[in-house]
Amino acid sequence: MGRAGRNEDPAAGGVYRGRSAQERRAERRERFLAAALAQFGDRPGYRHASVAGLCEAAGLSTRQFYEEFRNLEEVLARLHLLVNEHKERAVLHALAGAAALPFDQRVAAVLRGYITAVTEDPRRLRIAFVEIVGVSEELERQRLVRRARWVDLLVAEADRAAACGELAPRDFRIAATAFIGAVNGLLHDWTAGQFDATLDQVLAELTTLLLGAVRPPSPR
Structure with a gap:
């Protein structure tokens, strides 16, 4: 013994x-x-x-x-989830810190938290928006499930703003889905070098896009 x-x-x-x-x-x-x-x-x-x-x-x-691990795809799937968890923590932290701000400023703070989290390491950015795309049906399902979580988070925040009178009440899901698709496409192309822009330029464009998506157009 x-x-x-x-x-x-x-x-x-x-x-x-x-x-x-x-x-x-x-x-x-x-x-x-x-x-x-x-x-x-x-x-x-x-x-x-x-x-x-x-x-x-x-x-x-x-x-x-x-x-x-079973194979390399399982490793990529785990990395994709870790990247999304990192982004989610950053967004929730930004939301908590911006809770007392007007809606426009909350939007900017949350987007900055999201984009900073995903761009602070270019490798995370590539995994989230380039390497994960089109690998397999299983990974596409995972990618779409995670994207749906982001849509849900955005709809919930817009609903809260509407309840406070900051937005006109309506169904925000279509606008939120369109916006998340635009974010994914923009960051994919930015990562792939399709255009040159600073982080602040990308943030400004996305903030303008989101505010336009959740607010009805002004009458002429």
């Missing part, structure tokens, strides 16, 4: 070098995801990546990869 807390064979699932099997697996997943963020979000890109190359970048074995 050995002492409690002794180092054990890692394959046995016990404590090894002071860390549990669960801690070691979590560390491996983080290393794989960090390597994937670098490879998918920069070069070579998801479509040219390989399990062997990812393992080499992570400093781990292919056996360890397949203990954590």
Whole structure:
């Protein structure tokens, strides 16, 4: 019988070098995801990546990869969710900080929080708006589900503004859906280098677009 807390064979699932099997697996997943963020979000890109190359970048074995993930698509799916969770936290934080501001200023603050969160690391931007598109039916469903969450958040905020008299009450879902589609298209093209613009220019355009979408046109 050995002492409690002794180092054990890692394959046995016990404590090894002071860390549990669960801690070691979590560390491996983080290393794989960090390597994937670098490879998918920069070069070579998801479509040219390989399990062997990812393992080499992570400093781990292919056996360890397949203990954590089925394939590279599962890694990309997890990265996509992490990027969206990061954006969502930033938006909710911006909403809380701008709660007392007029609607126009709340909109600008929330959009700045969103765009800053997604553009502060160009690799996240590429994964969210370029690499995820058209990979598979499963990933398209995931992408559309996450987009629907953003539509729901926008509709809820517009409904709150209408309840406070800041907007005329109406069904905002079509406008919110159109706006989210415009955001995705704009950021995709911006990321792909289709046009040159600063963050502030993109923010100003999106703010104007959103305000125009949720407000009825002024009578002539």
